[in-house]
Amino acid sequence: MTTAPFEFFELHVLRATRISPGFARVTLGGAGLGRLASGGRDQRIKLFLPRPGQQEVAVPVGAGTEWWPAWQRMDADERAVMRTYTIREQRRAPDELDIDFALHGDTGPACSWALTARPGDPATVLGPVEEDNGGVDFRPPTDADSVLVCGDATALPAVAGILAALPPGMPARVWIDVEHAADRQELPTKADAEITWLCRDVPPGPGGPRGATVDGQPAGAKHPMLEAMRAAAVPGGAPYAWLAGEAGCVKALRRHLVNDRGVDRRRVTFTGYWRRGTSEDDLIRQAIAAAA
Structure with a gap:
């Protein structure tokens, strides 16, 4: 056995x-x-x-x-x-x-x-x-020279674990979408990480939309992480990306990286932690029905 x-x-x-x-x-x-x-x-x-x-x-x-x-x-x-x-x-x-x-x-x-x-x-x-x-998905290839991480509030614990595990000096660009500026946490890391918090309750700056990041970069109302990533430079020439959160947003992020940035799809790990309008009980019932 x-x-x-x-x-x-x-x-x-x-x-x-x-x-x-x-x-x-x-x-x-x-x-x-x-x-x-x-x-x-x-x-x-x-x-x-x-x-x-x-x-x-x-x-x-x-x-x-x-x-x-x-x-x-x-x-x-x-x-x-x-x-x-x-x-x-x-x-x-x-x-x-x-x-x-x-x-x-x-x-x-x-x-x-x-x-x-x-x-x-x-x-x-x-x-x-x-x-x-098999419960760990963050597995960058050995030749990755930078890391991109995007996650909403449901992915924040995973983002924290990833940052803690990154090797010293690894260039990392991180976007985290949360409801409140008060939800920001200390995220210790030895990586060379630039972390952007997209806080939905931060008042807009002059002429800026709601949802501006805490450092003043504007974010779109529908997918703040996608708009922030579109406006950012990606470090390194062989990045590895880890994306998690609402399923629709995660798919849009992956499309941007693969179609617009030319990132090899095999170097992108993406996981829908939840689906808008669908509970986990709904997903479980769907899985049971499919298995039957």
Whole structure:
């Protein structure tokens, strides 16, 4: 029997904090968390939460690599709520795991849980037990001489992990689209990084549109990251790009890089973390229907 490269971790809330207008941070702990081996960067995990009114997190523990069909077979009214998140930070001694929730007016079950979580509340994580795992997408080629990173609020934890992992001196151009200037965070990095925050609540400058970045560069109303990238110079001759956020915006960014900038499509990693007008529950139902 092949050992699965991931497992369920039955955890509980240690702390829950509203760290800014648009973000809540929940810190999880629990026995066995020391086995979780994050690959850093944009490490994905599955977060399972009890349904409203329930105390247990119902997941198919022991299903191994067959967890997904096993979870599907569970009663839809009983199985845990499942969401995909990026690890914001993992610490040892003691073992703790931070997950940041982008709120932006979302009243879905995960954000509601994050805003009301209390110490001791249960949560289960499906996470890797090997550092080199399929939940990491940021994988620049060895000849990359610069990095381009674009992400909205949902991608901010991944952007933070990527910047922390970049090698010293690596030229990096970063755009982050958030609702509030107060949502900006310290993003430590050893790279030669130029970070532009596109804050939607920054008042416009003279003659400038709403959504100007905090350093005064204007951004378009529909896709601020796309307009900011169009106006910017790209460092290096062999860049690698990582793009994440709303699916429509991410596709537009990729088209710009490939069609307008001539970047090899194989050097662009793009992921739709969410889709406008569609919840993750909708996407899960679509995936179940397609599998059936």
